[in-house]
Amino acid sequence: MSDTEPEKGARDTHYEVDLDTEPDPDAGKPVYADVVTHDHDTRPIIPASLRRGNRKAAARRFLGRLAHRLGYHSLRTPWYAALALWWAPAGLWKVLAYAARWAFDSDTMARAKVTPDPDMALKFMAVADKHRRNRLPWFGVGLLAAVAAAAALMVLAPWWGKVLAAAVLLPVLAKVGHPPDKRIVHAAVVTPRFRKLNPDIVLRAYYAAKLGDPDKKGQQVTFGSVMRREGDGSAVLVDLPYGKGFGHVLKAKEDLASGLDVAVSQVFLTRDPSSNRRHKLWVADRDPLSIPAGRTPLLKLQPTDIWQPAPLGLDERGKPVTLLMMWVSILVGAQPRQGKSFTARLLALYAALDPYVKMCVFDGKGSPDWRKFKLVADRCSFGFAMSRDGDPLEIFVQTLRELKDEVQWRYQRLSELPVDVCPEGKLTRELARDPRFGMPVRFVLIDECQEYFDTGDKELDKEIAKLLVFLVKVAPAAGVIVVDATQKPSGVGTGDVANSFISYRDQHQVRIALRTGSGQVSDLVLGQGSATEGYDSSALLPTYKGVGLLRGASDDTPTVRFHLADAEDAEKILIAARRLREQAGTLSGMAAGEDVTRDVRDVLYDVQQVFYGGEDKLTWRLLADRLRQQLPEGYAQETQESISALLRELGVPSENVRDSETGDTLKGCKLAAIRQAAERRELESSGSGSGRAASR
Known part of the structure; x- marks a missing residue:
């Protein structure tokens, strides 16, 4: 018991x-x-446990377990009483049988019967006779006394005396009477093996x-x-x-x-x-990985700071695991239904609760996991099907182009700022939160990122691949955090696109691998050679959900039990995040109800987007051809003469440029001149040189 x-x-x-x-x-x-x-x-x-600082926790734990035991057993007391009444008669019979064996010395008689030596058997029987003569009177007196006491108790004792006697005797008799495999009182707290x-x-x-x-x-x-x-x-x-x-x-x-x-x-x-x-x-x-880490502390709905580490979960030793997302790009990979999107969403929810972070959220598969981020996202799109917000793929590509241009502009702007404003030429927390500089921390999340490498349009696939590789390689150092999630880290497509995906995948500094199908796939997510160092996400059991390896964030590679934030939790957090942004005046883009589809064209911006990596000048003919191909909605009718006239009106001089296809020297323009014209326009628009907001 x-x-x-x-x-x-x-x-x-x-x-x-x-x-x-x-x-x-x-x-x-x-x-x-x-x-x-x-x-x-x-x-x-x-x-x-009794030292200063631990006493309150130890007392809470002790009192909590005590309260649990009291509650557990109090609820089951009627059942315990019923079992005690059932087994008490058997216990009484066992007590009487034991007393009778003692009085008649049955054990000695049994030894006499099995002893092969007749003389020894006679000695045992003589001893038994002596014991019986001495014990039987005491047995009779005790039995009569017990019967008399029971009769007196029933006739003379008050009701509370009967209850007290039953409370003492019934558990004892039930303890004696119940079989060893029939428990009466079960443990309220089980000690683990x-x-x-x-x-x-x-x-x-x-x-x-x-x-x-x-x-x-x-x-x-x-x-x-x-x-x-x-x-x-x-x-x-x-x-x-x-x-x-x-x-x-x-x-x-x-x-x-x-x-x-x-x-x-x-x-x-x-x-x-x-x-x-x-x-x-x-x-x-x-098994530490079978114990859930619990719900995310973000449910406190308090503002976060992207410059501080985000809470992820607990490691195998129960220690908190955090991740500083600034200055890195992050890859999350796993098999389907292993918690990949939930893990990436934890990072996005942390960023959402910082009202000074400008968010972009894209989902290549169009699942419901990310829809509620429309409450806070400056740009977002889901899947490839047309929506009320426009063409999701067009929104995605346009955002990537803008991000590339902004990253390049940020590097230029940071290099020109005074040392007392921008020490070491790097973005600081003060710069990022000051609207005069127009350089907030940007958080870009792309779930099922492999889908954007295989849109069905080969030319567009190449452009997206180049833009994404640029972002993961260059953007983090400019204050643009990139988080990508995929269930197919081996890649998609063929040729240049496939090679670009491999380059894109391998450029992430921080990797999170939940359960994968093999050690080879685990290496693709965590980095080549991870399995030989003992980090293999394919070894995680199928029963683990939301458990993975975190590599690249520190010298250690912990196995993390990630906090849980389900759809209901995410919506609650995002509603609070929107309220924080409204109070800070930082709600922007689609979350603020802006139409992100372009009503008027921005020639200086658009021309910069058709310069590919390494190109510093183009002919008017090639510029016009690329604009007509990539932005037909705004430039379908333009010729090289009209493009030349538009840019010269905006202050871009005409230069002699060698045609990359024919080798002839033709008229064109330099990328540096276009950027200078764009900066002059921004300075004139803002009056203070404060940023790029006026050009959008």
Whole structure:
């Protein structure tokens, strides 16, 4: 009837005793679990839970568990009483039977019957006769006293006395009477099973996995540190024999887990930089990746700061994992239905709650996951089907062109600002939040990004590929964060487009891989060689949702249990984010109800978009041809003479330019002159040289 007694059928999953014997004292100095730092090997005088700063948490935990036990058992008290009434008669019969065996000395008589020696049998029988003569009177007196006491209790005792006697006697008799496999009171709090490691177990596991040989000289496995508790698990540095390296232990991970008698998902191996023979072994008490990290803290609906790390979730040791998104591009890859879009959405929701971040959200598959971002997004489109906002693909391409132009303009503008305003020529938090400079942090998210490399229009595919490669390579350093998600990291298309996708994929500095189909695909997401270093997302169990590897954000590559933000949570956060933007006056673009389709053309801007990478000047003929092809809605009727006249009116001089196709020297213009004309126009429009807003 104890709370801590394991239930039948659950004995394979919960224990209260160590699964292994204590290690040999000569095997190494023990390290206690109740320590303050890893350097301690003795118990502290004052337990860590009772030290200042921990007392409130310890008290809350103790009182919370106590309240849970009280509530659990209070609700089941009627059932416990019924079971006690059922098993109490059996208990009474067992007590009487035991007393009768004692009075008649049945055990000695039984020994006399089975003893082959007649003389010894006679001695046993004489002893039994003596015991009966002495015990039977006491048995009779006790039985009569018990009957008399029961009769007196029933006749003379008040009702509360009867209740008190029943409360004392019934549990005792029920405890005696119930079969061992029929529990009456079940545990309210179950103690999980965990493997208590010691050096003997670790050595046994490594030798069973063929990572060494205890009987061969120089082939013994040794330790680089003492065994210690680390989080909800045990950790130790292991030195393999000469000739064995980290690659060997990775290949033997399953055998190692078997030798440790734990699941593979509980074993974590980390390379040690000091030697390829040495690595860190951390074994979790229970599978840490099966425990959800809980809902996102963004549900507090407080403003965020994109210049500070975003909370992602918890690592395998239960420590918070964050990601600073400034200055990087981020790739999220996984199989379908493994939490890829949910993970990318966590980053987007964090950016949305910073009212000074200008957001663009695009979804190549047109799923419902991103629709609510219309509440805050300056530009957004979903899928390729025509919508009320216009052609989604046209909005996407136009946004990429604008972003490329803006990034180039930002670099030029930052290089010209005074040092006291822009130290080191880099965007700062103050610059980004000052509307006079027109350079807010921009957040661009593209889900199912591979779809935009295969639109069905080969020329457009090439342009999109070039623009996307430019963004992931160049834009982050200008304050444009790019987050891309894909379920097909191997790529799409053929020829130049396929090569561009590979370049685009490999340019991301930070990678997040949830479960993938193979180690090869995992390497495509995390980077070549990740699997050989022990980081393989294909090894994650299919039951894990929202669990993945985070690589490139720091020196570590943690396995992260990402916070959850479902569709309802996302909508709640985005409504709050819109309210913050309205209060800050930063709601813009489509979220503010602006029509992003172009009513009038911007010649200076449009001409810059038809200069491809590395080109610094074009002939009037080639300019007119490209404008008619790429922007037919505004330039279908234009000729090289009319384009020349338009640009010369805007202050762009005509120059001698060598035609790249014929080699002839013809009239044209320089890209630098077009940019100078655009800057002059912006200065005249704003009156303060404050930015590009007037040219849009």
